[in-house]
Amino acid sequence: MNPQDVLRTTFGFPDFRGVQRQVVDRVLAGERTLAVMPTGAGKSLTYQLPATMMEGTCVVVSPLIALMHDQLRAAEAVGIRAATLTSVDTNRAETIERFRGGELDLLYVAPERASNEAFRNLLRAAPLALFAIDEAHCVSEWGHDFRPDYRLLRPLMDAFPDVPRLALTATADAHTRDDILNQLGIPRDGMIVAGFDRPNIRYAISPRDNMTRQVADFIAGQTGPGIVYAQTRKAVETLAEKLSGNGRPVLPYHAGLDPDVRRRNQAAFVESEDMVIVATVAFGMGIDKPDVRFVAHAGLPKSIEAYYQETGRAGRDGDPAVAQLFWGADDFARARQRIGEVESDRQPGERARLTALGALVETAGCRRAILLRHFGETPPERCGNCDNCLETPKSIDASVTAQKYLSAVFRTGQTFGAGYVESVLTGQSSERSLMNGHESLSVWGIVEGDEAALLKPVGRALLLRDALRTNPHGGLEFGPGARPILKGEAGLDLVLPPKRERRRKGSGAVANPVGDPLFEALRDKRRTLAQEAAVPPYVIFHDSVLREMAATRPATLAELSRIPGIGARKLAAYGEAFLEAIREAVDA
Known part of the structure; x- marks a missing residue:
């Protein structure tokens, strides 16, 4: 049979999508290949299909046990002979016997096995068709999800030089792609880049004011299962508790939960058609659930690469999905503090990642265009499926208000928080302002009327641009971006998002036939x-x-x-x- 016949009879699809056929043909020809394909583009098919046609077993390296088991079920459902070899499997002896006997099309293993001499000996005793390295960006220190064990894969594969190798990732910028090629021994002409666009995902980003209410309102407008990402274990549990009782099941997931509870919660979500799971960002990499209809970030992701990967867990089946991010200026302040704690040689790259995130959340233009340009593409100026394209926000020059804000921070001694600084600017008298003598300052009460409504977004923008920083006690102090704004050498354009009406339930839903x-x-x-x-x-x-x-x-x-x-x-x-x-x- 040829690949087209196998595609139809085994997987039930009449045609390949995108670059799938190119990748499959290279694998069948024994070539070494890196395939950069967006989530939902059918990466797993590019090794599963050849595995059914080639002599021997395709060894698939996958980073998480839960992900392997999800992929195992999907492979077995279409008749592929597959197994996993992990620390939690109870049928290891049977799997090894099947592997040695050439009775498996696919064998899923974790990267940690690459350093195991016993595993290398097992490979020598079995017929090998292909090495497939999933989530290949984990091999690169430039990637957002570096896993040291991935560095052991090239020595393992080099011990079998005649076995083709296929590396797969959905998330890698140009620098990371070059590193993957080098680390896994793949020639530059072996790279196939399918593009990064996920047109079925609608991107939306909003400043945070009342996180719980905003997330609850967003979820009320969606149908189907979804993921809400929170930044800490405590935030996960608090948000999950507050979202419960709103008409659909909600469960928490983080590494601090009892392992049995964590497994049960993940299994319940995978099997559900309407559950919301509130989780830390580790959740999702370990599941292969195609029908996630929305992903909400209750806080800033650590990079555009991480944001792209996390939002990419929605809509993997190709149906419409929504990615909503809520951010605050304190997210950027904390991120800068973390950058100051990492090794000095990594700080420039981390600052560049944070700057790219700032451009994404602040833009009045197309969100998708910024994402795609970050990955080296040249997209249209408007996508028609992000919040800014669907409803253009207002952009104003807030430079004068920013100068007033910075002046108030300076004249009050760079020790007070945003709320107090704003009260000084608007002339809100209090015991503290009288005691500190601030009511006699030149900045007292200089902001009034419509301009007062700009103070919170201006403060947020100044923190985002590192013109202001927060000290350990929550007070505002100048950052390196303050002086140019104060001296008029740099301006501050402020994007004012349109007021969003609360969506009625199901307004972001998939076009399933309602009531049929x-x-x-x-x-x-x-x-x-x-x-x-x-x-x-x-x-x-x-x-x-x-x-x-x-x-x-x-x-x-x-x-x-x-x-x-x-x-x-x-x-x-x-x-x-x-x-x-x-x-x-x-x-x-």
Whole structure:
């Protein structure tokens, strides 16, 4: 069979997408390849499909056990012979025997095994088809998610020079891509870059004022499962508790939870069709759930690369999804403090990452364009699917207000917080202002009327641009960006986002047929079959497959087989059950 036939019979798709065919052809030709493909572009197919055609086993290096097990279930569901070899597997002896006997298409392992001489000896005793390195950016210190164990993969692969190697990542800028090629021994002409655009994701970014209310309002406008990222374990638990009781299940996830609780919460989310999980950013890299409909950041991610990867956990099935970020100026202040604590040779790169994030949250232009330009692309000026493109924000010159703000910080001694500085500027008398003698200052009460409404966003912008910093006691003091603004050598343009009305529930929803009894019957059937097979519903079929069933109403297995996403194995396993569900719903 040729790759096109395998694509149709095993995976149920009529055509390859994007650069998939290019990557598959290189792998089948025995070439070394780095594939940079956005999440949701079908990276796993580029090694799974060749693995079914090549002699021997494809060894897949994947960073997290939970991710391996999700990928294992998906592979087995289409009839691929697959197994994992991890510390939690109880059938290790059986897996090793199958591997040695050439009875596996795929074997998933963690990078830590690369340093294990026993594992290297096992590889020598088994027929090898391919090394596939998932999340390959983890090999680079320039990447946002460096894993030292990935540095051991090249010596392992070099011991088997005739076995082709395929590195895969969705998140790598030009510098990181060069490092991956070098660290994994892949020639420069072996790199295939598919682009970074995720057009189905709508990006939106808002300043933080009341985090819990903002997140709750956002979730109220969404349907389907979603992830809310908080920055600390305490913030995860607090936010999860406050979001509970709003009409849908909410669970926390972080490394400090009891391992059994953490596993149960993750399993519940993976299997759910409407759950919200509040988590630290480690969550998501370990799941392969395609139907996440939204990702919300309750705080600033650590870099544009991290933001791209974390938001990329939404909409992997290609259906519409939303990525919402809420940020505060104190996020940037804390980030600068952390940069000051890292090794000096890393600080310039970390400052550049923070500056790039500042440009993303402050822009009045297209968010997607900034993201794509960061990864070296030349996108259109407007995407039509981010908050700024959908509703253009107002931009004003707030340089004079910024000078007043900085003057007030200076004249009050660079020791007071933002609230007090703003009260001085607006002339709000208090016991403290009288005691400090600040009511006689030249800056007392110099801001009034509409300008007063600018003080909070101006203060936020000054902190973001490092014109102001916070001391350990929360007081404001000058940063290196203060002097140019005070002297009029630099201005401050302020972006004022439009007032957002609270969206009614479901306004960000996928275009599933609402109220269609046939579609709901198909979802019920999928849920029952998933429970019987102990797999998440999406492993049976994605929503897009059910929508096509509801629209075309196939009456025979032959008609059903023509729907994209239904391969031979799934047709045999579930075809009759879904045809029966269609007949019953139509006849009802």
